[in-house]
Amino acid sequence: MAKNIAVIGDAESIKGFSAIGIDIYPCDEAEEAARLLRNVADSETYAIIYLTETVYRQTVKERSRYEERLTPAVIPLPGVTGNMGTGRERLSSFVEKAVGSDIIFNN
Amino acid sequence: MAVMNVNPTRMQLTKLKKQLVTAVRGHKMLKDKRDELMRQFLDLVRETKELREKVEAQLENCNNHFVNASAVMSKEALDASLMSPKQQLNIETTSKNVMSVEIPQFTSSARTSDSGDIFPYGFAFTSFELDDAIVSLNSVLPDLIKLAQYEKSCELMSAEIEKTRRRVNSLEHVMIPRYQETIKYISMKLEENDRSSRTRLMKVKDMLLDKEHNYSGKYGN
Numbered sequence: 140m141a142k143n144i145a146v147i148g149d150a151e152s153i154k155g156f157s158a159i160g161i162d163i164y165p166c167d168e169a170e171e172a173a174r175l176l177r178n179v180a181d182s183e184t185y186a187i188i189y190l191t192e193t194v195y196r197q198t199v200k201e202r203s204r205y206e207e208r209l210t211p212a213v214i215p216l217p218g219v220t221g222n223m224g225t226g227r228e229r230l231s232s233f234v235e236k237a238v239g240s241d242i243i244f245n246n
Numbered sequence: 247m248a249v250m251n252v253n254p255t256r257m258q259l260t261k262l263k264k265q266l267v268t269a270v271r272g273h274k275m276l277k278d279k280r281d282e283l284m285r286q287f288l289d290l291v292r293e294t295k296e297l298r299e300k301v302e303a304q305l306e307n308c309n310n311h312f313v314n315a316s317a318v319m320s321k322e323a324l325d326a327s328l329m330s331p332k333q334q335l336n337i338e339t340t341s342k343n344v345m346s347v348e349i350p351q352f353t354s355s356a357r358t359s360d361s362g363d364i365f366p367y368g369f370a371f372t373s374f375e376l377d378d379a380i381v382s383l384n385s386v387l388p389d390l391i392k393l394a395q396y397e398k399s400c401e402l403m404s405a406e407i408e409k410t411r412r413r414v415n416s417l418e419h420v421m422i423p424r425y426q427e428t429i430k431y432i433s434m435k436l437e438e439n440d441r442s443s444r445t446r447l448m449k450v451k452d453m454l455l456d457k458e459h460n461y462s463g464k465y466g467n
Contacts, residue, residue, distance in 0.1 A: 141336040141355075144391075154325065155312050158366050159384045160333030160356060186337040186352060187394040207405065209350050210339055212398035216390075217302055219309045226298050230291060230400065237287055237404040243295060 145179050148191030152218035169197040176201045186210045191218035192225040250428045254435035266425040273417040280410045283345050287403045294396040304386045311379030318373045327367035347406045349399040
């Protein structure tokens, strides 16, 4: 089934994505972000949901529901305010979970 | 290690021996699965790490372009030019089975066939910085989708590796030793019973012979 891509984040960071065919969901508050993520993810119309790092950190509980599922893939991206290193931390946590200690990012 | 709470009978013994064989075979197979998953996972993580660094650098570049664009255009004009997108992306999701882990494969297709057809506005009233921003964002898109696929795969694989590792450990350090101990306990118990019944028989035989021929009276004291 053909699905779309969504981006959730602050308006400044994500407005460009709408030009290339990605659905954007601007939001600036933590509660709003959590609600939006739930709605967007449960609508089953998106295969990939990108979150800006700020939103990613605000929605720990909501994200955990989609971890074991094939879609949607919830992926953090750096916003306009700069890179906070969330993506790197996330990958490193996967390595830690699988191997027991982080052997890729420790240098 | 605790011995299981079972009756020391021959039937139990055969049953446990069968279970031990199954457990050992299962342990070997799960261990192989874990090793192979781990190998693939580490390869994937290394690739993902590189891809993420690349994508983040490109996105930063895009954001710079957008900041430039918003500097020369008014916010309203900028928002208005991005408001009605021409493109619509479609993502086809298929799944691939890697060592019993389902990982997603995303293939994207745009609504319009012309890949240059990305600008949702006329060029007359917008700045060239905005064009740059859109072009650079569009060029990140394939990598962005690939990144999503890779990271989701990493996430699913790491969960599966953790599960498999727990199973391997529980078989190796709990189940198999417990079976071995119990088998040993039952066979010792059976041997003990065997010996005790043998001595009893010998004793009985002695007593019978004694009664019949009165050995103890002739030769004993």
